[in-house]
Amino acid sequence: MQPNVFRSGEQPLRGLVVCRAGAKIEVWVPDRERTFDGLLRGKLELQSASIYAGDWVRGNLVSDTELAIEAVEDRKNLLPKPRVANVDKLVVVMSWREPEFSSFTLDALLALAEYFGLPATVVLTKTDLVRKRQQPKFDAWVKLYSGLGYHLICTSTETGAGLDELRTALRGNVVVLAGPSGVGKSSLLNAVIPGASLRVGEVSDKTGRGRHTTTEVRLLPNPNGGWIADTPGFQRVELSQLVGIRELPRLYREFTQVQCQFNDCSHTQEPGCGVRAALESRKIARERYTSYLFWRGRITSAFSK
Ligand SMILES: Nc1nc2c(ncn2[C@@H]2O[C@H](COP(=O)(O)OP(=O)(O)OP(=O)(O)O)[C@@H](O)[C@H]2O)c(=O)[nH]1
Ligand SMILES: [Mg+2]
Ligand SMILES: [Zn+2]
Incomplete structure (x- = not known):
């Protein structure tokens, strides 16, 4: 049986929005060590579009499963795409193949990190797909981005390469994984977070693109402390909007x-x-x-x- 956590007349509780998808708001309440469904009331209901994963909220429990959100705390930043609030670090994920590595896309995501003043780590995934004759080209890209001072990690969930280094890089308060659809963001988190069990998708044979398997931003508790956000990938970036x-x-x-x-x-x-x-x-x-x-x-x- 669930313990009865709802006691009326209590002080408001503080919580972290771990998922926001349409009308659904999931809030982690540290004092209760569990999540609740966030309900929006009054004025907040009208501003409902402006609550995102990563936001800290205050509210009161109105049932065993529901927290009525009274206020959203000021946020220190809000990434535009993916929409995540209070971000401390950006992990830019790009695959070598399937989908094909694009330095333009990588540069746009690194520009986004610079724009928000966030430290960035670059993760080059699917290194098991680097063909022998492509190796020099691959090495040249690695050298270029490391030379710019970005921490760069080469990973493969097939061989396990780079995963320990990634675990260390994911330490932080709120760390966001961002990158095109199909590059393997969810696969990486499944590999480094025990019990993450995120849905992983196929890459289309025709276009070599991902199929938007992840559809919502979700903060996952990092076993080493803090939170990691898996985000939906995109087909293209529009830096010009920002x-x-x-x-x-x-x-x-x-x-x-x-x-x-x-x-x-x-x-x-x-x-x-x-x-x-x-x-x-x-x-x-x-x-x-x-x-x-x-x-x-x-x-x-x-x-x-
Ligand atoms: N060969 C190889 N395939 C991988 C690797 N990592 C992931 N994949 C495959 O790539 C496909 C896409 O992986 P996902 O983890 O769903 O990619 P994603 O970045 O989360 O995609 P979205 O959720 O659509 O943004 C799956 O078929 C994975 O099995 C890898 O290191 N090597
Ligand atoms: Mg995904
Ligand atoms: Zn000049």
């Missing part, structure tokens, strides 16, 4: 290390541009500069629409 053209250069961290003639340099054709000089002298990687131009173009065309 970042303005003047902000973009500082989101490529190596660009901020070089001096430019102008404060507001676009790093495209200004004479004496330090970024372009660094590109020529190979201090800045051609791949990163190309991706900068790509995202810059996306932002420009989004604004001119």
